[in-house]
Amino acid sequence: MIDLFADAFASQITQRALLGGLLAATITALIGTWVVVRGLAFFGDAMAHGVLPGIALAVIWGFDLTLGAMASAVVMVLGINVVHRTTRVSDDTAIGLLFVGMLALGVVLISREVTFAGDLTAFLFGDVLGVRTTELWIGVGALAVTVVGMVVGHRSFLALAVNRDKAEVLGLRPDIAHVAMLLLLALSVVSTFRVVGTLLVFGLMVAPPATAVLVVRRMPVAMLVAVGFGWSSVVFGLTLSYHASTAASATVAGFAVAQFFVVLTVVEMRDLLQRKRLTAAV
Known part of the structure; x- marks a missing residue:
């Protein structure tokens, strides 16, 4: 078992992939816990797609992809708030409209200006094995901002x-807290999409x-448990990818989802046994 992990992370490429993956898992788990608790999963999905136009423009105009993604994410946050405040359209409708519009715009820009298949695939599915030192430093900075934001805004976020x-x-000030949470969500997407x-x-x-909230209820503990599940997804996902020769990023994400259903099954079986014991005792 030790040799399986040692072989998988013997090279500098996989070691950087591991470090980049752990940073990404930590950042997304911290803000993702609030996303799950507040039911903002659709917004998170929309944000992950909505950064594509900024990435496309960054490629076309030759500036940093992270700056382009951040600009696009800010447009998403502001756009949803403007639609919500100025119309009778519900939040999920506003998110859906911007989600589809931004994704379509990004695909159109990429298809006209760059090699469509290769570049679009890289943007959408990432390349964890191609993580560079620059991305690692971006991840470290984003993690520091996220941790500070979680600590400073914890009381407001909880309320x-x-x-x-x-x-x-x-x-x-719930409105300010909501915008701050959305900006942290945007930061997590922008800082991890290249991984x-x-x-x-x-x-x-x-x-x-989502896996963490199945087993714990207190928010600080849930965040730490979520980070643990994220780390396990990265470590086991990269190891499985190395030995099975599968796409690394997809294997990590797939392992994270599979992990949820395994824990869900265990929790449901435990609850079923507890109900049977209670019924028998009565």
């Missing part, structure tokens, strides 16, 4: 998740936190 009106009464891709980053953002 907002429980009851928006009570958060307002307590003077916790696992804009599509598969959503798997790491939702699957480990």
Whole structure:
């Protein structure tokens, strides 16, 4: 068993992939726990797709992809808030409209200006084995900002998740807290898409936190458990990818989702046994 992991991470390429994956899993798990608890999974999915136009423009105009993705993410956040405040359209409708529009725009731009199949595949599905030192430093910076944001905004985020009106009464400014959470969500997508891709980053953002809330209830503990599940997805996913010669990013994301269903099955079986014991005792 030790040799399986030792062989998988013997080269510098897989070691950088491991470090980049662990950073991505940590960032997405921290903000992803709030995404799951607040039911923002659709927004997270839309954000993961919505950065594509900024990436495409960055390629066309020759500037950094991360800056392009961040600009696109900010447009998504502001656009959803503008639609919500100025129309009677519901949040999920606004998200859906911007989601499809931004994704379509990104695909159109890429298909006209760059090699469509290769570049679009790389943007959507990532290349964890191609992680460079620059991306690692971006991940470190994003993780630092995320941790500070989680600590500073924890009370406001928690009150907002429980009851928006009570958060307002307590003077916790739920509107500002909501925007701050969306910006942290955008940061997590922007800082990790070059590792696992804009599509598969959503798997790491939702699957480990969803698995964590199956087994724990307190938010700080759930975040730590989600990070643990994210790390296991990266380690086991990369190891499986190495030995089975499968796509690394997809294997990591797939392992994270499979992990959720395994834990769900165990939890359901445990609850079923507890109910049977209670019925027998009665």
